[in-house]
Amino acid sequence: MSTTETTAPPGRADAGVPAVAVAGLDKTFTTSDGLTQALEGIDLAVAAGEFVSLIGPSGCGKSTLLRIIADLERPTSGEVRVFGTSAPQARLDQAYGIAFQQAGLLGWRTVAANVELPLELHGVGRSERRTRSAELLDLVGLSEFAARFPDQLSGGMQQRVAIARALAERPRLLLMDEPFGALDEMTRERMQTELARISAETGAAVVFVTHSISEAAFLSDRVVVMSPRPGRVTTTVTTGLGPVGQRTDALREDPRFFEAVTAIREALHAGSAGGSGEAT
């Protein structure tokens, strides 16, 4: 059964150091038009191995929060820890892999060479790279396509390559910003099922930005609902749908899934009431 809380709970007590710990985070952008406060007072803890989605109205700061965790933006104030280290240190340690809406593959490199790129950049030898890319392409079901080029693959297959590349260095954390946003609904559902399996197999924690209520419900242990800008955490919905590895297509017909979808939808509407952002 899904439950809602009005504040983000701490990481599971037995899980040790959280994958992500954000405390009192604010972000204000300075532009030629003045100041834009994107995030206000964000507290968020993601346990090791936990799957957490961020959902909220357009412009509420979901991507900004993800980019701050990834050290691609600096917070204005507040603290971010990734497995107990600072965000810049976690970036140096390659503690996380990233996947965005656009797969961002290099068109002149084969699928295998794209997956191997992070390993190559970090000096991993050729035979180890080959072994690892073969393992990863097997994991994402693309072994037969290792020698193809990205433009010979469908959008869903390209995203699978991007996920394989993000996993190349065995990160314990995956940061994903609408990775399936550009895919058709059928492909998107297939990719969600694949990602549930992959995240269970790798044991990586995932922070996942999405606009889709059903996607958030299907994949997540917890869904963090944000208010219109400046983004604050208004509610956290615990989906209560069991281990992510057991989320198969049958779950989409399960009353517990509909309950989680309803809980997220209600939290989004409650959080957006009176706000200025568009409803998601």
Ligand SMILES: Nc1ncnc2c1ncn2[C@@H]1O[C@H](COP(=O)(O)OP(=O)(O)OP(=O)(O)O)[C@@H](O)[C@H]1O
């Ligand atoms: N580099 C930047 N400079 C100035 N303002 C920015 C910058 N990046 C984001 N913003 C502003 O911060 C706010 C939050 O943007 P962000 O992209 O994080 O929202 P989002 O919730 O991910 O939106 P969407 O759901 O539409 O992708 C927006 O008002 C945006 O215009």
